[in-house]
Structures are given as structure tokens and as C-alpha cells.
Amino acid sequence: MSSSVESLLAAAVGGVGGTTRPGQVEMATAVARAIDTEEHLLVQAGTGTGKSLAYLVPAVEHAQRTGRPAVVATATLALQAQIVDRDMPRLADSLAGQVKRRPTYAIVKGRRNYVCKHKVEGGFPDEDEGMFDIGEVDAAAGRLGKEVVRVREWAAETESGDRDELVPGVSEKAWRQVSVSAQECLGSKCPMVAECFVERSREAAKDVDIIVTNHSFMAIDAFEGRPMLPEHDVLVIDEAHELVDRVTSTVTDELTPGGIRAAAKRARKYAESDDALDDLAGDLEAVLEQAPEGRLTAGIPDSLASILGRCRDVGRTLLTQMKPPKGENVDGPRQIALAAVDELHETAGRMLEEHELDVIWVSRDTRRGPVLRVAPMSVAMRMRERIFGCGATDEDESVRDRTVILTSATLELGGTFDAVAGTLGLRGPGSPEWTGLDVGSPFDYSQQGIAYVAEHLPAPGRDGLAPQTLDEIEALVRAAGGRTLGLFSSMRAAREASEAMRERLDEEFTVRCQGEETIGTLVRDFARDPKTILFGTLTLWQGVDVPGSACQLVLIDRIPFPRPDDPLSSARTQEIARRGGNGFMAVSATHAALRLAQGAGRLIRKGDDRGVVAFLDNRMIKARYAGFLQRSLPPFWPTTDRELVLGALRRLDQIAPEVQAVADPAKRGMTGQPVAGDPGPADGARTAVTQGEGWSTQDDDELRDGVDLGLPLAELAVSLARGESAVAARAKALGLAVPSRG
Template identity: 30%
Template sequence: MNPPLPEHGLDSPPEDGLDDLLAGASDAQPARATAPAGAARPARAAAAPGTLREAVLAAFGAAGPLAAADPRYQPREAQLEMATAVAQALEDRAVLVAEAGTGVGKTFAYLVPALLAGGRVLVSTATKSLQDQLFLRDLPRLCEALQLPVRLALLKGRASYLCLHRLEQARHAETLPDRRAVRTLARIERWAQGTDSGDLAELDGLDERNPVIPLVTSTRENCLGADCPAWRRCHVMKARREALAADLVVVNHHLFFADMSLRDSGVAELLPSVDAAIFDEAHQLAEAGVAFLGATLGSGQVIDFARDLLAIGLQQARGQADWPGLAAGAERAARELRLAGAGSLRDLRGTVKLRWEERSAAPDFAAALAGVAAALAPVAASLQDVEEASPDFTRLAERARQLAARAAGFAEPPAEGRVRWIDVSAHQLRLVESPLDIREALQQQIRALPRAWVFTSATLGEDERLRWFTEPAGLDDARCLRVGSPFDYAAHARLYVPRGFPKPNESRHPAAVAELSARLAVALGGRCFVLTTTLRALRAIGEALPRELEALGQPLQVLVQGEVPKRQLLDRFLAEPRSVLVGSQSFWEGIDVPGDALQCVVIDKLPFPPPNDPLVEARVRRLEAQGRNAFADYFVAEAAVSLKQGAGRLIRSESDRGLLVVCDPRLAGMHYGRRLRDALPPMAPVADEAEATAWLARLAADRLPW
């Protein structure tokens, strides 16, 4: 199996070395933990106190193992500065927050000292794709270069692994939605015969949103544990055993916080035994934590429960209860809750976040919430009658009681220091209660046992103390390091802020963005991203841009987010250089397009947080209660980090060149514009559109063959 195309490319360009390191090594044989289950993990020799820094300096040296493994490797001062800071934090068991600009090579800057230190390490990443990249590519090659016999393991959440018991149930289910689902299930069954890991990422082209996946994976609620007939062959438990036997384990942020909240991911067993916890892409840590440290009740949860109830009831206790009627009652209650929560909203595209107060006082909403608990009461009673017949019924009964209790909990006022809201989409509704930040939860973990904690990303703030990240994470006393990018932005990049442009709140702003984007794309010959801050702007610009290009007589391809899955959309952009890709939030980060395939990034407006978002409102109220300026301390700080992320798509290697366009006159004219410009890499400004298009024309000409 070839390694999957990562969601995040290496933050080190090929010039950093190790890109083609050990090209003969087979990616088909990932370095999973190989000890028998339950085998003792032999201790590795740890670096003697005070010697880790010297070992790191030697590894990154011009005559070191990294240079020997790749003739293109060149030592970088910024990378070495970060690596030695990480080494010091590991030796001191300290907390380090390190911002490393694009091109520093932060991945190797933390991996090399972590591997050389000799202790056990937990590495957490933002996405499963980045997990796979670290585990399948970076770590095996780096371990080979350093000649270290390190045991590696990959640990994901339950939903990433095939559940053999639920696969058997799905095989006999009468509720598969359509023929496509039947074909997908058959494909999974064939793959299941040969997989060792059970990781569904091995199945190329299987979309994470495929409706069959919940049918063949487990959740905390429906897992039978030791009562499962497939327990000894369980892929989830195998992955956890391998993690406990490994020297370095790669997890993701969602898994880390899911375990903190539910104690169900295996991290709870793992964390006390590690000497260091390292969080890459740490700028996503706070939102991942907020999502998992709260409570949710979703109409989809209840519908999934109803479908499991129907399938298991008909398979294992047909005739002993009115399973179709009970399942239909629960599903109907879930749909009524969704309708009551949505209210007058119709034809939704995407997800709308509503204030709790907008719906909670309405009689129909209160009645629908009570209706969920009422529909689950007879279900729980019927399950109690057959509970001893099968562990599946025991888990179903527990799920019924938990869902009913959660519905009752949302009928009560929220806990102090928490905020509630309602997420409504075309087919689902979620009731959410969450903390405002991860400060308390993370501090509990850090105080629990002495170990090193390292948090790193290319964007963690705009000041030396990196307060955008450290404050909500409760890391006020952490060591902080800012290492700038080694790229020559002044020579290779230009920043254009069009003056006299419509303001973002004016109705003609999206059309003006489309018009300007078309002219720039024509000058460059495609190779453009247009990044929007809202889905509404995405649709408006995506519809207008083809018309503008046609009017200019240029047959450039326009790709719009949502037309096809994200990875497929990016593949099309790379395959056809004469393209313009219009994307929203998911394209602002985690996208790596080095070289001349992408040479212009247009941002429609400054990415301020939406002021009517319930979580934003709650955070603003807290800041104002503390006597602080919410606009300066929250809105501008958030916009600075997001703008930096979006701009980071442009220059991905030392040789990249391009133009960043921000179609928001506030960046040039408002008093806070200077602060936002200072957050960006030091790109040379251009005065007007003529100068901007001249720069693009020069880039286009330089691509022509000699």
C-alpha cells in the first residue's frame, strides 16, 4: 500500500532533507509494534543528563546522520534552535510552546530530540491524515537515518477501525440503505479478510462520510467489551496493546480529549507511562478540546440507536417485542426534535449555529426534548426483558438510559462556566454544552505527573508570549519560543490590498472579489486559490467567477468546494494548472501545494470570528466582565492567526513565489490593520492592480520553457 497523500504536507520542503530519504525503504511495511500481545516492552537507553542537546546538535550537523542519509540535506539555524529548545524541555520535563514558521522543519525539530531522548513519547496531531504521514513516512525514515531501534505505534479512535462483530451484524441486517451500501459492505468484507490493522484508511476511496462506516465500526456506547464474541480479534484492542508496548505512539487531538472526557480511547492508560507529550498543529488543540469536553445530544445519535435496536432486535429476539414500533417511535422523536430545533429554517446548506435561548423557551422545543426521553422509556423497559439473552441488548439498554438522561439534562439550566447552543443542518440537529476553553482540563493533565509537554505549530499567536494559544490553554508559565520562517518573503512574495474596494458588508463585495480574481487568474494562467470566510461568499463567488472568466475570453477551470470531496477537488486542481479553486474554511490550512502549481491566493475578507456565534458571545462576555477589550484581545487576535493560516498556503518552499491578495480595505485603512499586517510574513506590498498583475505576468513568463 502506498502511503496516503497527507492532508498536511511536510512543513519542511525537500531542501530540508529526508524527503527522499531511504527511498528504497518500503512504505508497505509500516513500523507497527511487533511484540506479541502483552509482551514486556524492553527499555531503551535514555540519553544521559546534559548530553541530549549534544546528541541533537550532532544529528543535525553537516556531518551527522541526517546529512549522510540525504545528500541534499543542509543544516538550518532555525530548525536547530527549535530542536535544542525541545531537547532542553525534555531534559527538564518542562512545558514548551514553540511557534515555527513555514519551512523551519518543525516536524524533525521535535522528532529528532524525542527519539534521541530514549524515553516514551506520545505525539498528537491535528488530523488522521497527518497521523498516517508521521507513522508511515516520517518516523520510519527518520529512525532508519538515526539507526534507532524504536518501536512505533499508531492509535486512532474507534470509528477508524473495523469492528468484526458489527460487520457480522451488518452482513445480516435488513436496514442497508441502498445498493451502493451493499456494494460498499461487500468491499469491506473482502478487505477484512486480509487486513492486519483493521484501519479503514487502508481502503482507498472510502469516504469518511460513507453511511456504511457507522454500521461496521463501534462506539463507546455500542461496544460490548470483553463480552464481544470477536473480543480476541478486536482491531481496537490490538491497536491499544501495540500502543502500550511502543516507545513512541502517534495519536490525534480528538482522541486525546475524547479520552479525557470519556476515558475510552486508550490514552488514559498510555499517558501516565510517557516521558513526553508533543502536540503538533497545536493551534487546533483548543477547539478540539472544547468539542469533546462538553455534552451533546444529536438527532443522529438517536436515529443510529433506533436502527441498531431494529437490526439487533430482529436478528436476536424477533417476536419478543415490537422492535419495529419501538425503533420507529425513537426515530420519530429524533426527527421531531430536529424540526423543533430548526424552527423556521428551511433549505439549509451547511450547518447553522443557533443560540440556546432562540429555541429552548419555545413550547414545541421543550415538548420535543421531553418526547425523546418519553420514546426511550418503553424501549428501555423492553430491552430489560431480554437483557440477559445477549450482551448486545445490555449495551442497547445502557444507551437508551444514557440518551434519556442526556435529554433530561438538556431540559435543565446549563452548568456555570459553560455555554449551550444548537447546531442545525439539513438532516441533523445537535444540542451542545461546552466549556469556554481547555484551560482547566489541560492543567489537570499537566499537574498530574511530571513530564515534558511540547506544543508547536506555525501559528500560535502574534506576540512573544504567544498569548493567543497560551492563555486559553492555561500555559501562562510555559517556556515560549518563536522561530521565524527561513524563506525570503520580501523577494519572493507580494501583498496586494486593493484600495477603493467595496467594503465586506456591501452587497456587491462578492461580485467584486470574483471580478478581481478573474483578472488576476488570467494574468497568471490559473494557479489560484480564492479563500472565503463564509459558505455564502463561497457560493456567490463560485457562481460569478466562471461568468467573469468567460467575459474575459479565458477558458480557465473553476473548482468550487462542495462539488466533489476535498481530496478529489485538490487532485483536479493539481492535474489542471489552468484552474482556480474556490474554497472555504477547510482550505485555509492543512493544504500543501508547493512549487508553481499555486502562485496566487485571494482572501475575500478579514477572517474575524462571527460575532453572533454563541461560543464567541460567551467568550466576549467573559472578557468584558474582566474589564478587557474584547475586540482587541479576542476578535483581532483570532483574525491575525486565521489570516496567517490562509496566507500560509502561498509560499511552501524556498523557491516558491506568489501574490497574496486580501480584498478587504480595512487591512490598509483601519487602525488595527497594522497589527494584522505585522502578523503576516514580510511580503513586499504592491501599490495597485497594475503592479499586481505585472508581478503575476512575470511569474507566468518565468514558467515558460527557455
């Protein structure tokens, strides 16, 4: 088997003019062995290993040998596009004569990503947001109306119904006019189920070798009792360091006053008790406005419990009243109303149960106001059963017999897989068998990069960046000649550093900060100009791939521990401590190690990259947990010698080759090829930055259209997905008068 996989891998890599790498071969062989022995596998594969082909080749071989598909789940759209548009087509071409038949593949997405034919044909005539008929668009509707007309014309012609094939795209509000969520779908009762794009795509996926999806869709399939993926006995989870957060997000529920009001509005036509929901919304808003942000550590207070009880009971009553008359099918608008009320009923009931592993907390959303959320403290046991099949019943035979392959560049923290395995449910009594493997990296980190800890700086405090830290940033940036990516633990720190460097560096360098533009634009500007430095926070820690000389210095301002007031992190820490474990190491240090490994990994992206990762937090060498963090990083050459580092940066700047511009995704489709009819960056070009948010010409047009229609500030904010203060400020700048109420 291993020799067969090795030859297939060689053919796949050779098909694109490359040669296999030792780590790639080792990984492919291990994946094939895990599939054969039905033992789960965790593989750490560094950047540049070629891990996609290393798992796709044995997955294809298994699918063709057994007739059962393999599922590949990723965290990001970028990797999904890479697999579907680049890796699988090339692999299929290369292996066409090496296996039984040409390898096949499909991407499976959530229902919201597809056109609903029934909705387009008028199956939801009384939906609150309404539908625009072609030829009946009021001029005042402006861009939104034109978008709806265009998307409906496209819906009549498309063969896939997939939103990604609509180029150029449309706003979320326009897309909602032609799509439905899983809860809103009529399912088998839909009169157009035989023509449904979703059903057709999922039926087609049953006959392919590789099914590509995302973590969240895979989690819904596993946890919510709604099987949406074909039966499979091999599951590959790429970008596996993100899995726990994505699964947790999928099983998190929330209640908001706005959500209750929206449900009441939808239910009004079908029930008599909808006014009770309006009253509940006001009561919930009043209670949450008075509640402090954070976890409800003492349990749900009586005032809130009373409201939740009423919400659950009213929801149950409404669901009974909203059922259609006997012998009459549920139509589209009624199904949407039922889904909205059922969600309120279920969420309120879950919160009232106060399950010992659930965490309930209050947060503030700039757009939606106060939010009450509930999430599991840990998803480890649920993942153990529903993803890894440990303890699954006979009815879940397909899950029980499934092999799971998890891979990422950052799975081994502190020198072992134990920390990550624990969060996945793979440790402790009753855990399934698994193997951990680190296939290394093709990069020579100790020769290509320096890990510098600024030991002389004061420990980070709560009052912003210390003057000495700003001095250090300036010295490092000047020595590097720009070429700097600054990763900060908060937007406040990133903005503070940006403002200080703009004052200190005069016109010699260009300083860009996250929030001033779209991430894609910022990264492209950074990559094309060595004199540009880019500062930002979490998105940049994980989402930047800039090979070459544009990025020769990565600054990390402090160890990225979770916030002390983070509800889930604090609850997990306390629970582990209660059971006699080290909550800090299991939660905070593990979180920080993962982020540090991801952040430091921004430096070396190809074989001839050189540079420095500078840690401006001396706890990296002085704290008792420093060794754990250091063992989680790529094996750079370590030093605390400031002058040595400054000298190295100056030399690298002097001999740096020309920078490599990164591709402009705004001008390319999912295949990476230029798209006919694409308007280019015009609609997406930023016209202004207001309160840290960029505004495009399309945003400005939508704002003008909304004002013309008389929409109040609150509705404009929802439509534009921005805070009311930002919308008001931009409207003022454009000379628009926004009514405060509808």
C-alpha cells in the same frame, strides 16, 4: 543532552540526503530542554523548517532513555500518514545504529477504524441494519451488498483489522456492518476480547517509542474518563492551531428528532416505554422547527425544557428496563441500544443543567433537519487540567508530570503567543509554566513575496462583492496569467467571483470553484495548469499545498472574522467583555489573524517560490486592529501600489518555470506507493455536479441501488450523506423515480 540530540538530528536528516537547518536544530534543542525541565513549550516553526524531525528525534531519545513512550497528536490524516509512512521509517533507518535499539512506532485510532471480530462472527445478530452473509446477497442490494461481502472476506484474512489497509475502500454504510463505536463495544465482557484488533493494537503501542494519534482521540483520552492511550510523559501536539476547535468539537453534544427515533427503534426489543421516545421525537421536532436558529440567550424556554426533562426521565427508565436478566451478559444488540439511550439521557441532562460555561443553540442541517447542540464556551480550564496537568490530583500523576510540546506554523498572533496561550489555558492565575519560541522559517519572505492591500476598494459589505472588487480580481488574475488561488470568506462570495470571472475571462482561463469537484481533484487540476484559477473557502485556506509557479497569486477577499451569529464566538465575546476584557480582540481578531496567517501561508511553499498575497479589504491597513493582523502574517514586503503589483505579477508570469503537478492520492495507498488492484479514479470520477455537489459513478450506482430497493428520499439522503433536494435533483437527472415515503 542538546549535543546528543543535535548529533541524532544530523544523522536523521543526513539519512535522507539532507542537511539540518538552523531553525530545525534550535527547535530540536528546545524540545529536548523542555522535556528535561518538564516545562511546556510552544514552538512556531514556519513551512519548510522540518519540524516533524525536530520533535521526533528528541522524543525518540527520551523514550529510549526512560522506557516511556511519547505521543504525537495531529489534526489531519495527511500529517499522520506522513509521520507513520515517511518520517518515522526514515528516522528509524537513520538512527538504528545511533541509539539503544531501532526506534519503533505505532498509530492508534478510534474503535470505529477497526473490524469488530465479534460482530463479523455474528455477535450482533439482531442489529437494525442487519448483516449480509457471504453467498446470500440479494441482487437488489447491488453495490452495498457486494461491498459488505468483500469487507467480510477481508476481515477473515486481515492481520490488523485496520480500515486503511482495505484497498479499495468501501462506503461508510458497508463499514458499519463490521465495526462498532466505543459506546457499542462490549469491552472486557466480549467473548472475543482476546482476539480484538483494537485491544491488540493498543497493547502493542505500549512497547513502542512513538505513538501517533489525532487531536480528537487524544481529547477523548483526556476528558472522557476512558484512558485509551498508554501512560506517557511527553505529548507533542502538531498543527496546534487546530487544537481548541478539535477539543471543543469532541466535547460538544447534540439532540435531534432522528436520533431519538433511532434510539427508540433499537430499544424496542428490550423495553416497554420506547413509544414515549417516539412521542418525544415528534414533540422536539415541532418545537425546534418553530425556534429561530442561533443561541438560546434567554435560557431554555419552558416548552423545550419540558421535552428535555421527559427525555432525561424516559431515558433513565429505559436504561433500567433494558438491563439483561440477572446472570445474563449484555449481548451486542442490547449494548448498542443501551449506548443510544444513554447518550440521549446524558445529553438531555447536561442541557437541563444550563451550566454557566455551556452554550446551547439551534441549527438547521440540510440532511438531518433541526439540531439542538450544547458546547462549552471555553475549553481553556479543562485543557489546563486534563492536558497540561495543572491542578491534577495525585490519582492523575501521569498527567501532572507530563510535558506538552505544541507546534505549528501559526501560533504567534499579533507578534506574541499570548492570544493562542489564552485559549489553551496557559494564561492567568494558576496557569502552568511554559515557554514560547519562534524558530523562524527558511524562506526569505520579504524577498519572495509581496503583501498588497487594495486600499482604493470600498469596504466589504453584505450585498456581495462590489463591482470594483470584481474589476480588481480580473486585473490581478490577468496580470498573473492565471496562477491564482482565491480564498473567500463565504461560499456565496466564492461562487459569485467564479461566475463573474467565467464571464469576463472568456476561454483564456479555466475557473474552478470549491464544491464542483472533490478538493483533491480541484487542487491537482489547479497545480498542473497555470491557466487555471481556483476559488474556494475554509478548506482551501488551510489545506492547499501547491509549490511552484502554479500559485503565484493568493487573493483574500475580506478579513475572515467569525460570523456575528456564530453561537460560540458571540458567547465568548460577551463573556470576556463582561469581565472587563476586549472581547473583539480576544475572539474575533484572534480568529481572523489565525485564518489570515494560514491563508497567506499558501503562497510560499518552497525556497524559490515567488508571488503576491492580495488583500481586497482595506481594513487591513485602516482599521484600529490592522497592526495586530499584520504582525500575524509572514513578513512579506508590504505595499498599496496597484501598478507596482500588476507589473510584478506580469514579470513573474513571463519568467515562470514549468508547473509542478501534485501527487494523485486516489491512486496511492497510505505509504504513497501504487496499490495493486486499485481501480484508479474510475469509481471516484465525477459524473455530474448537482446543486454544488459532485456525483461519482459510485454515488450514482448507490442511488440506483437504493431506488431499486424502494428506499424513500429521506433514507437515500442519509445513506448518501447529501441533502434531500440534491438527491432528488440527481435522481431526476438519471430518470429515477424516488418514492417520497417508505
